[in-house]
Amino acid sequence: MTVREALAWARAQLEQAGLSDAQREAEILVAMCLSWDRAQLIACPDAPLAVPQRRRYECWVRRRARREPLPYITRRAWFYGLEFTVGRGVLIPRPETEVLVELFLRWAGGTGRSAGIPMLVDAGVGSGAIAIACLQNAPHWLGVGIDRSRRALHIAQINRRKFGLQTRLLLTQGDWLNMVRPGTVDAVLSNPPYVLPDEWDALEPEITRYEPRAALLVPADDPLQPYRRIAQGARRALKPSGLLAFETSPRLAPLLAEYLPRWGFPHPQIQRDYSGAERVVYATKP
C-alpha cells in the first residue's frame, strides 16, 4: 500500500462514517503513522507503508470510522501551542479553554502580587492543560492540580514530566478544593463539568461515546453545584484580591455571574470566546 492508496482508502472509510473533513483526517493519520509531517505526503505519494505501519494505520482508521476522537487515537492534542498527551478517561482539551489561560496570564501580568511565590490551583485538572499552559507562560508561579479521577491524574503526570514541571506543579487527588489550606492561593482556575443532561443527545458521538461523562455532565436538578462548591472552597483558599475564574457554557454563564456574589465574589465579569459566546466568568475575592 502506497501513501496515495492509504489516503484514498481512509478517505472513503471516513466519508462513509459521516466525517466532514475526511481528507484532512486521513492525511493526519498517515503522517502520524509514518512519523512524517503532512507536507511530505504530497512530496512522496508513492512511498510504501511497511507492514507494521500499514497494520497500525488500518487499525487507526477503523477506530476513527467508529467515531473515536482523533486525539485518543494519536494520543496527542494541541492546547495553547503546546502538545499534550491525552487518552481515554481524560477530557480532550478544547480551544475555547484557552480563553481562561489568556485571562489568567493577563491578570497575573497586571497584578503587583504580594511577596512570596504566587500559587494557582487548577480545580479538575484533567490532562493538566490549563495549569501547564499557565505555568509555562508565567515562570515565577507554582501550581496545584486537583482531580478526583486517578486516570486524569496519571495523564496529567505524563504531561507534567513532558514539560519539566515536576518541581512547580503538584498533582493530587481530591474533591475540588477541600484539602487546600485557607488563605494560601492567589488564583483558582477551573473548567468544571457544564453539559446539562438535556444537551447530551445533541452532542457529537465522539463526545458521548468516548469522553468521560463525569468530566462533562452536571446534575440536572442542581447545574451550578460544581461551581458553588468550587467557589465556596475558593472563598476559603484564596488570599484577598485572589482570582477565581471559571470556564462555562454560554447557557450557564449569566446564571453563574448572578450567583457568584452570593458565594462571596462580588462584581463578576464575563469574557467571551473567539466565536463570541460567553465562556469565562471571573471575579476577585474582596
Ligand SMILES: C[S@@+](CC[C@H](N)C(=O)[O-])C[C@H]1O[C@@H](n2cnc3c(N)ncnc32)[C@H](O)[C@@H]1O
Ligand atoms: C471538564 S473536565 C476539565 C479538564 C481540564 N481542566 C481541561 O480543561 O481540559 C472536568 C474535570 O473535573 C474533574 N472533576 C469532576 N468532579 C470533580 C470533583 N468533585 N473534584 C475534583 N475533580 C473533579 C473531572 O474528573 C475532570 O477531569
